[in-house]
Amino acid sequence: MSKSDDENLRPATRLVQGGRRPEWTGDPRLGGSVVNPPVWRASTILYDNMADLAARGHATHDKLYYGRRGTPTVWALADALTDMEPGAAGTLLYPSGVAANSAGLLALLAPGDRLLMVDSAYEPTRAFCNGLLARYGVVITYYDPLIGAGIADLITPQTKLIFLESPGSLTFEVQDIPAITQVARDRGVLTMLDNTWATPLLFPALAHGVDVAMMSLTKYVGGHSDAMMGSLTATKAVWPRLRGAAYQLGQAVSPDDCAFVLRGLRTLDVRMARHGENGLTVAKWLAARADVGRVLHPALPGDRGHAIWSRDFAGTSGLFGFTLKGADAAARARFIDALTLFGIGFSWGGYESLVVPSDPIRTATPWSDPDPLVRLSIGLEDPADLIADLTRGFAAI
Numbered sequence: 347m348s349k350s351d352d353e354n355l356r357p358a359t360r361l362v363q364g365g366r367r368p369e370w371t372g373d374p375r376l377g378g379s380v381v382n383p384p385v386w387r388a389s390t391i392l393y394d395n396m397a398d399l400a401a402r403g404h405a406t407h408d409k410l411y412y413g414r415r416g417t418p419t420v421w422a423l424a425d426a427l428t429d430m431e432p433g434a435a436g437t438l439l440y441p442s443g444v445a446a447n448s449a450g451l452l453a454l455l456a457p458g459d460r461l462l463m464v465d466s467a468y469e470p471t472r473a474f475c476n477g478l479l480a481r482y483g484v485v486i487t488y489y490d491p492l493i494g495a496g497i498a499d500l501i502t503p504q505t506k507l508i509f510l511e512s513p514g515s516l517t518f519e520v521q522d523i524p525a526i527t528q529v530a531r532d533r534g535v536l537t538m539l540d541n542t543w544a545t546p547l548l549f550p551a552l553a554h555g556v557d558v559a560m561m562s563l564t565k566y567v568g569g570h571s572d573a574m575m576g577s578l579t580a581t582k583a584v585w586p587r588l589r590g591a592a593y594q595l596g597q598a599v600s601p602d603d604c605a606f607v608l609r610g611l612r613t614l615d616v617r618m619a620r621h622g623e624n625g626l627t628v629a630k631w632l633a634a635r636a637d638v639g640r641v642l643h644p645a646l647p648g649d650r651g652h653a654i655w656s657r658d659f660a661g662t663s664g665l666f667g668f669t670l671k672g673a674d675a676a677a678r679a680r681f682i683d684a685l686t687l688f689g690i691g692f693s694w695g696g697y698e699s700l701v702v703p704s705d706p707i708r709t710a711t712p713w714s715d716p717d718p719l720v721r722l723s724i725g726l727e728d729p730a731d732l733i734a735d736l737t738r739g740f741a742a743i
């Protein structure tokens with residue numbers, strides 16, 4: 347048991363206390379303990395004798411068994427993430443966010459099942475659905491992210507899972523998750539949410555009725571652009587299914603990466619607050635410009651997702667989009683090339699600001715804005731410097 351098993355602790359405290367079990371950070375024979383679990387690198391686990399080997403034949407997930415099943419460094423991160431998500435029974439770690447999404451979909455779906463997939467999903471999630479998942483006989487229907495309780499009309503007896511992502515990748519629609527999870531529960535359908543943008547700090551997913559919460563830990567949780575990992579955190583009913591599939595698929599993560607991600611997790615609260623604040627400062631500045639079409643940021647009062655965001659989220663992260671009014675792709679390229687503080691690169695959620703051009707792929711609900719779209723991940727720099735940099739970009743158009 348770690349101290350964060352106390353359900354009364356608030357999220358910022360849980361972030362600090364989570365996963366710090368004494369059996370992972372100290373040894374009575376050393377006369378003390380360390381703050382962070384050491385990096386336990388292992389393939390082989392040695393057993394004391396034959397009786398010990400026989401007794402551990404059915405190892406649980408938090409006893410040493412074989413390297414692929416994890417070591418205390420891995421369990422400490424998984425445990426800390428579980429502690430962040432009220433209502434969760436456990437967390438599984440995957441080598442990337444994409445691996446976590448794919449493993450979750452594979453674990454919960456079988457040939458002939460139907461999946462309802464949000465149309466604003468992260469593009470590699472679509473690629474997995476249209477590729478391997480379709481090849482294995484799962485029927486995928488893309489739905490409008492703003493469908494809300496109307497999702498009921500799309501459910502058939504074969505529908506087994508509704509996949510959500512909110513705000514949506516690139517276009518930042520906010521889904522009415524409580525309405526959708528209510529319908530799903532009534533109809534016996536599971537729900538899985540890509541919660542990378544908000545993390546449980548801003549949106550505790552299971553408390554809003556979601557069965558499986560996914561995160562790309564590569565983004566805000568890692569927070570330093572130097573590690574890749576993904577997670578699935580789930581209810582007691584679903585977690586054993588995910589664990590069984592992860593074992594069969596051989597999903598394992600490196601303890602070195604876990605130590606990096608765990609270090610990032612400890613400061614998530616302060617970083618997220620600053621990312622959110624800086625992002626909103628930049629978003630408001632953009633929204634006031636005549637050469638900006640739309641700013642896609644749910645924390646802005648005029649945004650189409652603002653009401654639901656205000657109702658459900660505890661704050662904002664620093665990732666959002668905007669359109670360049672009347673510009674074309676070449677002008678967008680000049681804008682991006684003129685920036686000096688923003689790195690041009692995929693991924694996001696690190697301490698440094700990033701920019702990418704974004705071109706949404708839609709099949710259920712066309713993205714019809716003619717103006718080119720840009721995505722910004724606002725880092726921890728002083729926003730005045732970022733605004734000066736963006737001013738250079740607009741000048742270059």
Ligand SMILES: *Cc1c(COP(=O)(O)O)cnc(C)c1O
Nearest residue numbers: 442443444468540542562564575
């Ligand atoms: C980046 C991202 C992923 C995938 O994570 P990786 O760790 O890069 O594999 C999944 N979902 C969303 C919303 C993302 O932005």
